[in-house]
Amino acid sequence: MNLKKVLPLKHIVLSLLSSALLLSVVGLLMQVKTDMFKNVGTIYLNLNMQTAAANAVTSVVTFFRGIDTVGEVTVLFLATSGVALMLSATQRTCDKVVKQESFILNAGSRLLLSVIILFGVYIIIHGHLSPGGGFQGGVVIATAFLLLFLANPNMKLSHGILTLGESLSGATYVLVVIIGLFKMNILLGNFLPHPIGEIGELISGGIIPVVYILVGIKVGSEMSVIVEYFVKEDYYKEVCDA
Amino acid sequence: MSLGYYFLLPVLFSFLTPYFKKLGSFTLRGSSILLSLVLFLQTVAYVGVKLPQISQFSIKPPLGIAFILDGYSLLFLLIFTFSALVVSFYMYWFFEENSGRDEARFYVFFNMLIAGSIGMILSCDIFNLYIFFEITGICSYTLSAFNKDKLGLESGIKYLIIGSIASIFIVFAIMLIYLQIGTVNLGLIAQRFHLIDPKISVLIVLMLFIGFGAKAELFPMNFWAPDIYQGSISSVNGLFSSVVAKAYLFVFFHLFYLFNLGSKYMLFVMVIGAITFLVSEFTALNQTNVKRLFAYSTLGQLGILFMALSTNSSQTVSGALFHLTSHSISKLLIFLALGILIHKFKSAKIDILGNFKSGFLTIVLAIGFLSILGIPPFSGFVGKILILKGFALSQNYTAIAFILLVSIVEAIYFFRLTAMMLDKKRAKVTVKVGSVNYIILTLLAVLIILFGVYPSLLTHYTDLATNALLHPTNYLNYALGVGL
Incomplete structure (x- = not known):
C-alpha cells in the first residue's frame, strides 16, 4: 500500500494547519472571562413570572423572542417549499404498486x-408546562407518518388537508402577532388573560400555548x-424506473 | 402603520399562496403586485416623517426585539421596495411567456427574499438579524436554482454551500458576542464592544467580516457569484444585484459604524474593496456570457462602494450611497432588458447584444451601460464624481487615481458592448417589447436621467442616510429603549 497515495502530503498539512487554528481558537476561548455583564438569559428567567408559563424556555421562545420563532417557522416553511420545488420535477405519476411487506407490519x-x-x-399542548413544544411535537407527529411510509410504500398523504393545516395555522400565527398590536399596542403582545395564579394549569400563559399549538400543526404538516x-x-427510483 | 408589516405581510402572503394559486394565476400575480405596491406605498409614507421610527415586539428593547427605521435604512427600504415592485410587474410578463413554471413557489421565494432583506436592514437585534439572513439565504438558494437545468442546479448547490459556511461564521460570532456581552441587542453591543478583550474582538470582527463579506461578494470570497448569476433567471439576477447584495452591504457597514471599527479596520476594508474592484473589472473584460459579464461588473461596483463607505467622511459616504442607489436602478434596468433578449434568443452569449433590432431596447440598455460607467448626464456620473470629490476633500489622491485608472478598463467593455448594439453590419432580429416592460424600462431609464440631471432629488436622502450611519446616537437610543 502506497501511503502517499492514500494520504497525500497536502491533506496532512491542511489538516494539521486547520487543527492548529482550531486549537488556538479554543485556547483563546478558554482564557476569556465571560461574566463581565449580567446576561440577558438571567433577566428573562426573572421576568418569566409575568408570562405565567411554567416553562421558562417556552416563554423565551414564544414570547420574549417571539418574532425569532415566526422567523424560524418561516425558515422551515421555505425549506419545505424548496424541497417541493426541487423534487417535484423528478416525481411523476406512476401507477405501479409494490407488494406489501407483510400484513402484520x-x-x-x-x-x-x-x-x-x-x-x-401531548408534547405540543403541554409545551408551556413541560419540556417540549410545537417544534418537537410536530416532528414526533411527522415520525408517525414516516413509520407508515416505511411499512407501506404505496401510501399517499392527502395534500389538501396538509396544505390546509399548514396555511391556516401559519396565517393564524401571523394574525395573532398582528392582533397584539391592536389590543396591547405592541406586536406579539400577550393579549389573552394570563393571571399568575394559574401557573401550571393546562390553560395558562395567555397566547403562549396558542402559539405553540399553531407552530405544532405547522411543523407537523x-x-x-x-x-x-x-x-x-427513492420509491420512484426503485419501482418506476425498474 | 407599523414597521412589523414589512415582514408580517409577505409571510402571511406566502403562507396563503396555495389558495391564491387555486384562484388562478391572474389572482396570484395580481396579489403579489398588490403586496409590493402596499409595501412601497408604506415606505413612501415614511418619507418626511420624523425618524427614527420604532416598532416593538413582545416587550420593550433592549430585552425585546424591535424594528428601527432611521435615515440610513429608509434609503435602502426605498430601493428594495421599489425594485420589488418593478420586478413583480416584470414577472407578470415572464410567466405569461413561460407558462408551466412553478409560479406559486416563485412568488413565495420572491416575496420572502424581499421580506428577509428588509428584515435585515430593520432589525436591531443581531440574532434576529441572523434569522433574516437565513431567510434571505434560503430564498436566494432556491431562486438561483429555479431554472432546474444543469447550470441552475449548479448555482443553487454552490450558493447553498457558500451560504451555509458564511452563516456558520456569523453564528459563531454571535455566540462569542453573547458570551462576552451577555446580550444580542445591537444597542448594548455597540455600547460595550470596546470593553471586550482585544483578542476576542479581533476574532469576532474577522468572523463577521468573513460571514457578511462572503455574502456581500467581497474579493477573496466572491468566486461563486458569477456562476450563480449565470445559472439563474435574469429578473432574479437583478434582485441579487440591486437588493440582496445591497442588504448584506448595509449590514456590513451598519455593524462597522455601530461597533466603531472605523479607526482600526478602515484601511483593511478599503484595500479589500480596491482589490475587488480591480480583479472584477479585469475579469469582466474577457467574458463571453452577458450574465457573467454583468456579475463581474456588479462585483466591481461593490468594490468601489466598499472603498468609499469605509472612509468615515460624510462627503464620500454620501456619494457612495448616491452611487449605490444609481447602481441598483441601472443594474435592475440592464438585467430586466437582458431578460427580454435572453428569452428571445434562448442564449446568454454576448453576441445577442449585437443581434437584436429594437430602438427602444438599444436606448435603455445604452443608458444603463453609460450610467454604470459614469458618463454625464446619467446618475452614475454624479455618484462617481461625488465619491471622487469626497476622496479629494480627505486628500486621498491614491484612491482617486486608482478608481479613475480602473474605470478605463470598465470603459473598454462597456463601450465595446454599446458599439456592438449600434453595429449595423450584424444580422438583426426584431425584438418586440411588451407594454408592461415598456413602461417599467422607461420608468427606470427616466429615473437614471432624472437623478443625473437633478442630483438634489436624491442627495437630500443620501445626506440623511449618511448622517444616520456616521452618527447613530438616535438609533442607539431607540435600540436601548431610552424614552420609549
Whole structure:
C-alpha cells in the first residue's frame, strides 16, 4: 500500500494547519472571562413570572423572542417549499404498486400511528408546562407518518388537508402577532388573560400555548410533507424506473 | 402603520399562496403586485416623517426585539421596495411567456427574499438579524436554482454551500458576542464592544467580516457569484444585484459604524474593496456570457462602494450611497432588458447584444451601460464624481487615481458592448417589447436621467442616510429603549 497515495502530503498539512487554528481558537476561548455583564438569559428567567408559563424556555421562545420563532417557522416553511420545488420535477405519476411487506407490519404500524400522534399532541399542548413544544411535537407527529411510509410504500398523504393545516395555522400565527398590536399596542403582545395564579394549569400563559399549538400543526404538516417527498424520491427510483 | 408589516405581510402572503394559486394565476400575480405596491406605498409614507421610527415586539428593547427605521435604512427600504415592485410587474410578463413554471413557489421565494432583506436592514437585534439572513439565504438558494437545468442546479448547490459556511461564521460570532456581552441587542453591543478583550474582538470582527463579506461578494470570497448569476433567471439576477447584495452591504457597514471599527479596520476594508474592484473589472473584460459579464461588473461596483463607505467622511459616504442607489436602478434596468433578449434568443452569449433590432431596447440598455460607467448626464456620473470629490476633500489622491485608472478598463467593455448594439453590419432580429416592460424600462431609464440631471432629488436622502450611519446616537437610543 502506497501511503502517499492514500494520504497525500497536502491533506496532512491542511489538516494539521486547520487543527492548529482550531486549537488556538479554543485556547483563546478558554482564557476569556465571560461574566463581565449580567446576561440577558438571567433577566428573562426573572421576568418569566409575568408570562405565567411554567416553562421558562417556552416563554423565551414564544414570547420574549417571539418574532425569532415566526422567523424560524418561516425558515422551515421555505425549506419545505424548496424541497417541493426541487423534487417535484423528478416525481411523476406512476401507477405501479409494490407488494406489501407483510400484513402484520402494516397493521402494527397503523396501531402505533394513533399512539405516536397522541404523544406528539401531548408534547405540543403541554409545551408551556413541560419540556417540549410545537417544534418537537410536530416532528414526533411527522415520525408517525414516516413509520407508515416505511411499512407501506404505496401510501399517499392527502395534500389538501396538509396544505390546509399548514396555511391556516401559519396565517393564524401571523394574525395573532398582528392582533397584539391592536389590543396591547405592541406586536406579539400577550393579549389573552394570563393571571399568575394559574401557573401550571393546562390553560395558562395567555397566547403562549396558542402559539405553540399553531407552530405544532405547522411543523407537523411540513415535516410530513418533507418525509413524503424524500421517501417517494427513492420509491420512484426503485419501482418506476425498474 | 407599523414597521412589523414589512415582514408580517409577505409571510402571511406566502403562507396563503396555495389558495391564491387555486384562484388562478391572474389572482396570484395580481396579489403579489398588490403586496409590493402596499409595501412601497408604506415606505413612501415614511418619507418626511420624523425618524427614527420604532416598532416593538413582545416587550420593550433592549430585552425585546424591535424594528428601527432611521435615515440610513429608509434609503435602502426605498430601493428594495421599489425594485420589488418593478420586478413583480416584470414577472407578470415572464410567466405569461413561460407558462408551466412553478409560479406559486416563485412568488413565495420572491416575496420572502424581499421580506428577509428588509428584515435585515430593520432589525436591531443581531440574532434576529441572523434569522433574516437565513431567510434571505434560503430564498436566494432556491431562486438561483429555479431554472432546474444543469447550470441552475449548479448555482443553487454552490450558493447553498457558500451560504451555509458564511452563516456558520456569523453564528459563531454571535455566540462569542453573547458570551462576552451577555446580550444580542445591537444597542448594548455597540455600547460595550470596546470593553471586550482585544483578542476576542479581533476574532469576532474577522468572523463577521468573513460571514457578511462572503455574502456581500467581497474579493477573496466572491468566486461563486458569477456562476450563480449565470445559472439563474435574469429578473432574479437583478434582485441579487440591486437588493440582496445591497442588504448584506448595509449590514456590513451598519455593524462597522455601530461597533466603531472605523479607526482600526478602515484601511483593511478599503484595500479589500480596491482589490475587488480591480480583479472584477479585469475579469469582466474577457467574458463571453452577458450574465457573467454583468456579475463581474456588479462585483466591481461593490468594490468601489466598499472603498468609499469605509472612509468615515460624510462627503464620500454620501456619494457612495448616491452611487449605490444609481447602481441598483441601472443594474435592475440592464438585467430586466437582458431578460427580454435572453428569452428571445434562448442564449446568454454576448453576441445577442449585437443581434437584436429594437430602438427602444438599444436606448435603455445604452443608458444603463453609460450610467454604470459614469458618463454625464446619467446618475452614475454624479455618484462617481461625488465619491471622487469626497476622496479629494480627505486628500486621498491614491484612491482617486486608482478608481479613475480602473474605470478605463470598465470603459473598454462597456463601450465595446454599446458599439456592438449600434453595429449595423450584424444580422438583426426584431425584438418586440411588451407594454408592461415598456413602461417599467422607461420608468427606470427616466429615473437614471432624472437623478443625473437633478442630483438634489436624491442627495437630500443620501445626506440623511449618511448622517444616520456616521452618527447613530438616535438609533442607539431607540435600540436601548431610552424614552420609549
